[in-house]
Amino acid sequence: MITAALTAFLLCGCSSPKVEDYLGDYDYDAPAICMVYEPVEGEYDEAGQPLYGIQYREITDLEQLLQVPDVTFLLYFYNSMDSSGWGITAAVEDIAEAEEGKLTVIALDQSQYTNLTSQFGINAVPDFALVRNYTEISVFGSAYYDIWGAADVAAWLDANGYPV
Numbered sequence: 001m002i003t004a005a006l007t008a009f010l011l012c013g014c015s016s017p018k019v020e021d022y023l024g025d026y027d028y029d030a031p032a033i034c035m036v037y038e039p040v041e042g043e044y045d046e047a048g049q050p051l052y053g054i055q056y057r058e059i060t061d062l063e064q065l066l067q068v069p070d071v072t073f074l075l076y077f078y079n080s081m082d083s084s085g086w087g088i089t090a091a092v093e094d095i096a097e098a099e100e101g102k103l104t105v106i107a108l109d110q111s112q113y114t115n116l117t118s119q120f121g122i123n124a125v126p127d128f129a130l131v132r133n134y135t136e137i138s139v140f141g142s143a144y145y146d147i148w149g150a151a152d153v154a155a156w157l158d159a160n161g162y163p164v
Contacts, residue, residue: 091150
């Protein structure tokens with residue numbers, strides 16, 4: 001009986017959930033996006049090779065995504081009504097590219113995800129949290145800095161084992 005159940009499980013093609021299972025279409029306005037380093041549609045170099053860049057993919061089920069096993073997420077909390085954070089967003093895109101395969105970068109409009117800002121102790125935006133298996137590893141804590149920038153975020157990532 002156990003052998004039959006195991007065989008059925010193996011034959012059904014069942015596998016652990018992956019990040020890609022919870023990503024939708026390209027969307028630069030969604031309140032929850034994943035910054036994915038992948039080929040840019042229709043863009044090629046002189047040799048005909050695809051050009052890569054950071055693409056914003058809508059997240060279809062954030063709660064399930066954050067539970068994907070063995071994936072570390074960098075949550076980037078921002079406020080969509082505040083354009084002063086665009087410079088840091090560019091730095092986050094650089095982090096997403098540099099840490100591709102090591103960190104999965106998610107941008108969240110904090111006004112839409114107050115449950116997560118509370119859960120991870122986000123007191124100001126922009127701010128960052130490292131999360132694995134829906135559990136906080138570390139929070140940057142931008143509210144505790146008088147002045148901070150991308151270099152401070154990079155140092156925090158480095159201190160947590162993710163050198164940028």
